[in-house]
Amino acid sequence: MENKTNQHTNPTDFEVRSLDTMCVNESELKHPWYYNLKYSLVGIIFGIVFIKAEIISWFRIQEMFRLQSFHMYGVIGTAVVVGAISVFLIKKFKVKTIHGEEITFTDKKFNKGQILGGLTFGLGWALTGACPGPLFAQVGSGAIVILVVILSATAGTWVYGKFRDQLPH
Amino acid sequence: MMETITQPWPWYTAGIIIGLIVPALLIIGNKHFGISANLRHACAACLPSNIPFFKYDWKKEIWNFFFVGGILVGGIISTLYLGSGDNVIVHPDLAKELASYGITDFSGMVPEQLFSLESLFTVRGLVMMIGGGFLVGFGARYAGGCTSGHAIMGLSDLQWPSLIATICFMIGGFIMANFILPFILHL
Numbered sequence: 620m621e622n623k624t625n626q627h628t629n630p631t632d633f634e635v636r637s638l639d640t641m642c643v644n645e646s647e648l649k650h651p652w653y654y655n656l657k658y659s660l661v662g663i664i665f666g667i668v669f670i671k672a673e674i675i676s677w678f679r680i681q682e683m684f685r686l687q688s689f690h691m692y693g694v695i696g697t698a699v700v701v702g703a704i705s706v707f708l709i710k711k712f713k714v715k716t717i718h719g720e721e722i723t724f725t726d727k728k729f730n731k732g733q734i735l736g737g738l739t740f741g742l743g744w745a746l747t748g749a750c751p752g753p754l755f756a757q758v759g760s761g762a763i764v765i766l767v768v769i770l771s772a773t774a775g776t777w778v779y780g781k782f783r784d785q786l787p788h
Numbered sequence: 789m790m791e792t793i794t795q796p797w798p799w800y801t802a803g804i805i806i807g808l809i810v811p812a813l814l815i816i817g818n819k820h821f822g823i824s825a826n827l828r829h830a831c832a833a834c835l836p837s838n839i840p841f842f843k844y845d846w847k848k849e850i851w852n853f854f855f856v857g858g859i860l861v862g863g864i865i866s867t868l869y870l871g872s873g874d875n876v877i878v879h880p881d882l883a884k885e886l887a888s889y890g891i892t893d894f895s896g897m898v899p900e901q902l903f904s905l906e907s908l909f910t911v912r913g914l915v916m917m918i919g920g921g922f923l924v925g926f927g928a929r930y931a932g933g934c935t936s937g938h939a940i941m942g943l944s945d946l947q948w949p950s951l952i953a954t955i956c957f958m959i960g961g962f963i964m965a966n967f968i969l970p971f972i973l974h975l
Contacts (some may be wrong), residue, residue, distance in 0.1 A: 620876075623857040625809035625909040626876060627870075628856075628939070630840075631844050631918060632844050633847075633925045635840065635841070635843055635844040635918065636844040636845070636848070638834035638849070639843065639930070639932040639933075640822070640825045640828070640932060640933070640937075641820045641821070641825065641929075641933045641937035641938075641941055642819055642820035642821075642822050642825060642849070642852070642937075642941065643820075644818045644819060644820065645848050646817065646818065646923075649902060649923055652850075655850060655851050655854040656854060657817070658813070658816070658817070658851045658852075658854040658855040658858065659815050659854045659855065659857055659858035659861070659933055661809060661812050661813060661816070661855065661858060662854070662855040662856060662858020662859045662860075662862060663859070663861050663862040663865065664805065664809075664858075664862065665805075665806070665809055665858065665859050665862060666858060666859040666860065666865070667865060667866040668797070668801075668802050668805045668806060668861045668862075668946070669862070669866075670862070670863055670867060670870070670871075670897075671793075671796065671797040671862065671875060672796065672797040672798075672799065672801065672802030672865055673796050673871060673897060674802060675863075675889075675897050675898070676898075677897065677898055677899055677902070677903070678878045678879075678882065678894070678897070678899070679897075680961075681882055681965055681969075682878075682879050682882055684793020684891065684901065684958075684961045684962050684964070684965035684966065685879075685881075685882060685965055685966065687798055687879040687882055688879055688924060689799070691799075691921065692799075692931035693798075693799030693800065693803060693896070694803045694806065695803070695804020695925070695935075695939055696803065696950065697799065697800050697802075697806075697807060697920070697942070697960040698802075698803045698804075698806040698807040698810075699807065699809065699939070699940060699944055700803075701803065701807025701808060701810075701938055701943075702807040702811075702821075702941070702943070702944030703806070703943065703944045703946065704809035705810050705944065706810065706811070706814075706868060706944045706945050706946075706963070707816075707949075708811075709811060709814060709815075710799035710909050711832060714814075714815065716814070716815055716818050717815060717816055717817075717818065718817070719790065719856045720818055721814070722818050723818060724945055726947065726956075727932070727942060727947040727948075727949040727950060728950075729948070729949040729952065729963040730930055730932075732911045732930045732931055733823055733843035733931050733932060733938075733949050733950075733952045733953040733956065734952060734953075734956050735928065735930060735931075735954070736926075736927045736928070736929065736931030736932070736943055736953070736954040736956075737884050737931045737938075737939055737952065737956025737957050737959075737960065738925030738927070738960040738963075739923050739926055739930060739958060740923065740924060740926075740927025740928050740931055740934065740956075740957055740960060740961065741927070741932075741956060741957040741958060741959060741960015741961040741962075741963070742919045742923050742927070742960040742961070742963065742964045742968070743919075743921070743923025743924035743926075743927055743929055743943075743960075743964075743965065744920070744924060744935075744957060744960065744961050744964075745922065745960070745961040745963075745964035745965040745969060746897045746915070746916050746919060746920030746969065746972070747916065747917070747924055748898075749923070749924075750823075750824075750924065750928075750933075750934050750935040750936070751823040751824040751826070751827065751924065751925075751928060751936070752823040752856075752859060752933045752935070752936055753949070754921075754924075755823075755856045755860045755863065755879075756842065756859050756860065756862065756863035756866075757863065757897070758860055758900050759859070759860040759861065759862065759863020759864040759866075759867065760863045760866070760867040760896075761822050761902060762877025762896070763897040763909075763916065764872065764903055764904055764905050764908065764917070767908060767917050767918065767921070768903075768917050768918075768920065768921035768924075769827075769921065770921070771917065771918045771919075771920075771921030771922045771925065772824075772827055772922065772924045772925030772928075773827045773830050773831060773862065774921075774923040774925065774929070775827075775830045775921065775922040775923065775924065775925025775926035775929075776827040776828050776830075776831055776924060776929045777823075777835060777837075777842075778837075778922075778926060778927070779836075779841075779925070779926045779929045779930055780828070780831060780839050780841035780842050780929070781839055781841075783841050783846050786930065
């Protein structure tokens with residue numbers, strides 16, 4: 620769909636950036652770089668939970684796909700419930716960011732990528748036993764060789780970008 | 789207290805904290821929870837190669853690098869200071885199946901016998917690390933997000949395309965784990 624946007628003018632930065640991604644929001648505010656450390660703090664908490672709840676464990680992921688353990692279903696299910704209630708409250712009370720900006724949501728459009736890409740991702744997930752977030756926590760836990768997996772995933776992303784126009788969407 | 793922290797945490801503790809990451813990122817900067825986009829920003833920053841998909845101002849997404857950097861640091865802190873050092877408990881059926889492929893070391897969450905520098909030079913290791921990584925990176929972008937973006941952020945925002953993506957993640961995983969992985973582990 621997006622491919623058919625005006626062929627004569629170059630797409631804007633925003634148009635390119637918002638293809639196939641979750642976060643399209645950008646801030647009007649200019650902050651010094653170290654303001655980004657607030658995201659690192661959230662990341663640190665995330666990383667600790669990944670390790671402590673064994674979400675980065677290859678074994679837990681195998682158990683999930685073999686229906687041998689409830690653990691991962693419990694984690695993702697609880698996270699979705701807590702996340703959904705939070706999003707509902709943020710929308711209902713029009714909560715603003717700590718910098719006073721509006722919090723915005725963008726509706727996702729369906730395309731075949733969610734099916735074809737989703738299946739591809741699932742095949743890879745069961746092999747590596749880790750989705751992109753846990754890969755970084757695995758490296759932090761000392762499994763340095765996982766950097767190779769991250770590099771290969773980056774290569775996969777690059778190849779997708781290269782052949783995006785030839786793939787069904 | 790410390791005893792409670794060093795033991796593996798139950799699913800509900802983890803689920804609640806991960807769920808709270810969604811409003812945390814929204815409230816501190818209007819950011820939508822997502823990890824795999826980092827790989828794209830890395831391409832845009834390092835190897836755009838004149839590909840339209842990578843021709844955007846990746847510096848606007850620099851927060852995402854800080855976020856995954858935090859995950860890495862969290863992994864280090866947790867492993868160094870908050871671990872119990874015990875083996876990972878593995879379901880007996882899975883342990884039995886893995887033993888038949890010679891995987892018996894459950895000391896780490898990333899099994900040494902599959903993911904190590906030495907196994908990178910075996911067909912099995914190559915398929916699992918390089919092949920698996922490639923599918924994860926390619927599939928996540930093709931789907932427009934990974935587990936964090938679709939399964940957690942997307943579902944929290946009640947986006948039905950994210951539900952389709954999540955279901956497909958699970959179908960792909962079931963097919964691989966139950967029907968293809970056994971052959972790969974045999975290699």
